[in-house]
Amino acid sequence: MPDVIFPLDSAKKFEDQEKIGHNRWHPEIPPVATVKPGDSFRVHCREWFDGAIVNDDSADDILNAPLMTVHKLSGPFAVEGVKPGDLLVVDILDVGPIPQEDSGPLAGQGWGYTGIFSRNNGGGFLTEQFPDAYKAIWDFTGQVATSRHVPDVSYVGLIHPGLMGTAPSAELLAKWNKREGDLIATDPHRVPPLALPPEPQFAVLGGLPASEFDRVAGEAARTAPPRENGGNQDIKNMSKGTRIFYPVFVDGANLSLGDLHFSQGDGEITFCGAIEMGGFIDLRVDVIKGGMETYGVSENAIFMPGNVDPRYSEWIAFSGTSVTLDGKQHYLDSHLSYQRACLHAIDYLTKFGYSPEQAYLLLGSAPIEGRLSGVVDIPNSCSTVYIPTSIFHFDVRPSSSGPHQIDPGMGAPKSHNV
Numbered sequence: 001m002p003d004v005i006f007p008l009d010s011a012k013k014f015e016d017q018e019k020i021g022h023n024r025w026h027p028e029i030p031p032v033a034t035v036k037p038g039d040s041f042r043v044h045c046r047e048w049f050d051g052a053i054v055n056d057d058s059a060d061d062i063l064n065a066p067l068m069t070v071h072k073l074s075g076p077f078a079v080e081g082v083k084p085g086d087l088l089v090v091d092i093l094d095v096g097p098i099p100q101e102d103s104g105p106l107a108g109q110g111w112g113y114t115g116i117f118s119r120n121n122g123g124g125f126l127t128e129q130f131p132d133a134y135k136a137i138w139d140f141t142g143q144v145a146t147s148r149h150v151p152d153v154s155y156v157g158l159i160h161p162g163l164m165g166t167a168p169s170a171e172l173l174a175k176w177n178k179r180e181g182d183l184i185a186t187d188p189h190r191v192p193p194l195a196l197p198p199e200p201q202f203a204v205l206g207g208l209p210a211s212e213f214d215r216v217a218g219e220a221a222r223t224a225p226p227r228e229n230g231g232n233q234d235i236k237n238m239s240k241g242t243r244i245f246y247p248v249f250v251d252g253a254n255l256s257l258g259d260l261h262f263s264q265g266d267g268e269i270t271f272c273g274a275i276e277m278g279g280f281i282d283l284r285v286d287v288i289k290g291g292m293e294t295y296g297v298s299e300n301a302i303f304m305p306g307n308v309d310p311r312y313s314e315w316i317a318f319s320g321t322s323v324t325l326d327g328k329q330h331y332l333d334s335h336l337s338y339q340r341a342c343l344h345a346i347d348y349l350t351k352f353g354y355s356p357e358q359a360y361l362l363l364g365s366a367p368i369e370g371r372l373s374g375v376v377d378i379p380n381s382c383s384t385v386y387i388p389t390s391i392f393h394f395d396v397r398p399s400s401s402g403p404h405q406i407d408p409g410m411g412a413p414k415s416h417n418v
Contacts, residue, residue, distance in 0.1 A: 001042060002093070002282050005033040006074045008044035010098065010106055010278075013051070014072045015204060021046075021073045021258070022206045024198075024220035025176075025229070027167050027250045030207045031078035034252070040093060040284040045161070046072040047107040047278040048259045055111050055137050056413075057149075062115040062272070063133035063415035067122055068202040071163055071223045071232065071259050076206070078252030079285050087291030088166060088246040088253040092306065093282040095159050095240055095260065097140060108278030112138050112145070112262045114365040115272035116357060118415070123192035125269035126339060126360065133415040136361045138262065138275045145262055145275055145365075150358045151409045152393040155263045155366050156310035160239040161281060162259035162274060163223065165230030165301075169249040172228060176221050196222040228299035234274070236264040236367065241306020247292050247299060257281065265363050266370030266385075269342060273364025310367055312388035316396060318345040319373065321380040331379045334372050338383035341370075345385050352396065353406040361412055366391055 006019055014021065019032045035041055047053070048071045053061050082088060102110035117124050119131035136149040146154045168176065180195040187194055200217035208216055226233040230246055238244065246253065260281070264274035292298055320340025322333035330336050342363055349359035367388060374382035389396050394404040 002040045004042045004044065005035065005077070006043040008046055008278070010101060010104060010109065014046050020204065020206050021075060022256065023069060023071055023073060023202070023204045023223060024217070025168055025223060025231070026173060026205070026216050026220035027170050028208065028212065028216055029076055029167065029205050029254070031076045031252060031254055032206060034078040034080060035285060036080045037286045038284070040282065042280055042282050043074045043257065044280050045074050045258045045260050045278055047276055048072055051106050053107060053113050053115065053276070054105065057410065059115070059133045059135040059413040059415040062135045063118050063121065065115070065117065065121060066202070068199050072204070073163065073223065073256045073258040075256030076167055076254035077256070078254055079287065080252070082248055082253045082287050083251060084169065084249055085290055085292050086248045086253070087288040087295065087297060088248050088255065089286040089288060090164070090244045090246060090255065091284040092238070092240055092242045093284055095161065095279065095281040097262065097277055097279040099280055106278055107276055108260070110140050112140070112275040112277035114138065114270065114275055114361050116270045116360060117272055120191060122271050124271035124273070125267060126342065127192065129343065130357065130360055134357045134361065134412045136365070136412050138365070140262065148409065149412045150362055152406045153362060153366070153391050154393070155391055157262040157275070158236055158239050158264070158309055158367055159279070160236055160261055160264070161257050162234045162261050162268070163232040164244070164255070164257035166246045166248055167250045167254035167256070168221070168229050172249055173219065173221055176227060177219070196224050198222065230301045232259065234264065234268045236261070236266060237305040237309065238303060239306050240308045242303055244301050244303040245288070245291065245297060246301045247297055255285070263365055263367055265366050265368035267338065268364060270360060270364035275365045312367070312390060314389045315369070315386040316389055317384050317386045318348065319382055319384045320344055321382055323380065329379055332375060332381045334375060334381045334383055337381045338370060338385070341383045341385045345387060351403045352394070353408050355408060355411055357412045357414070358408065
C-alpha cells in the first residue's frame with residue numbers, strides 16, 4: 001500500500017483531523033504535503049458533507065444539507081518542481097470506500113446515499129418537476145450496491161472521485177469571480193441561484209495563517225462547479241486506471257480532491273445524484289514541462305479513462321428534443337433535450353411500479369449513459385439516455401404482456417420538515 005499522506009480518522013470531524021483540508025479554491029491555501037514527480041501515495045477522502053447525511057429512513061437531512069460547508073477536500077498537495085504552464089499527470093491507481101470499515105455512521109462505511117435536493121436548497125437537473133427533498137440509502141456488498149428505498153435493482157460500482165483539480169492563480173480566481181458575479185447579477189433573486197459567490201461563512205482554508213483568513217475567505221471560490229482547473233466535473237469514467245493531464249496555474253500545482261462516488265449516472269442529475277461516500281484513493285503524479293503550450297491545454301483537463309467500467313451489453317434508451325413540457329420550442333438546447341429524455345425514462349419506469357422519485361434517484365445513481373445524439377438539425381437537438389437492462393431484477397423491456405409490477409417497498413423517504 002502506498003504511504004498515506006492525508007489520513008482521516010472516522011471518529012473525528014473534518015476540521016479536527018491531524019491534517020486539515022479545505023472547501024474553497026484559492027492560490028494561497030498552503031499545501032498539506034509535498035510529493036515528487038513519480039511518487040505514488042494514498043489519500044483519505046471524507047464524504048462531501050462530512051457526515052451530515054445519515055443512514056436512516058428520513059430525508060430531513062437532505063432538506064437541511066449544509067451546502068455552504070462543501071466540498072470537504074483532501075489537499076492541497078504540492079508537486080516538487082512543477083511550474084505554471086506545465087501539465088500535471090495524475091494516475092488513479094486505486095479508489096474505494098473507507099478501508100476495513102464496513103459499518104458505521106459515515107457514508108463509505110459499507111453504505112452510501114443519493115439525494116434529491118429541495119429546490120430551495122440547491123435543486124437539481126429536474127428541480128421544476130421534483131422540488132422536494134428525497135433520499136435513498138445504498139448498501140455495498142463488494143462491488144455491488146442495493147437499496148431498501150429503490151427495490152429490484154443492483155449496480156456494479158464504477159467508483160471515482162467527483163472532484164479533483166489544481167489550484168487557480170490569483171488572475172484565474174479573479175476571472176471566475178467576475179464572470180460568475182456578472183451572471184448572478186442578471187437574476188440575483190433566482191431560486192436556485194444562477195451561481196454561488198464567495199462565502200466566507202463556513203470556509204475551511206487548511207493551514208492558512210489566521211491573519212490572512214478573512215481576506216482569503218472573502219475571495220475564495222466555491223467548489224460547486226467545474227472550471228478551468230478541473231474541479232467538480234463529476235465524470236463517472238474517471239475511475240481506476242485513469243490518467244489525467246491537469247493544467248498548472250501555481251507553483252507546485254496544489255492538487256486537491258474529494259467527493260468520492262460509488263456509482264453515478266451521466267449528469268449526476270439529482271445534484272446529489274451519485275452514490276456519495278468517503279473512502280481512499282491511490283495516486284501517482286508526474287509532470288510534462290511546458291505541456292500546456294505544447295499540447296494546447298490552456299484550460300480544462302484532458303484524460304484517458306481506465307478500463308474498469310461494468311460490462312453492460314444490453315440497454316434500453318430514451319430520447320428527448322429541445323421542446324419544453326408546455327410545448328415551447330427552443331433552439332438546439334441540449335440541456336433541455338437531455339431533461340426531456342430523462343423525464344421520458346422516468347415516466348416509463350413508473351409503469352413498472354416505481355414512484356417518480358424512485359425512478360429519478362435511480363437515473364442519478366445508476367451507470368446510465370447520456371449522449372448528445374444530434375446537435376445540428378435546427379431547431380431540435382436530440383439527447384439520449386441509455387439504461388443498462390441487467391441492473392433490473394426483472395425484464396424491463398416493452399412486451400405484449402405489459403410491464404412487470406414491482407413492490408415499491410417503503411419508497412424513497414421524503415422530507416416533511418418544511
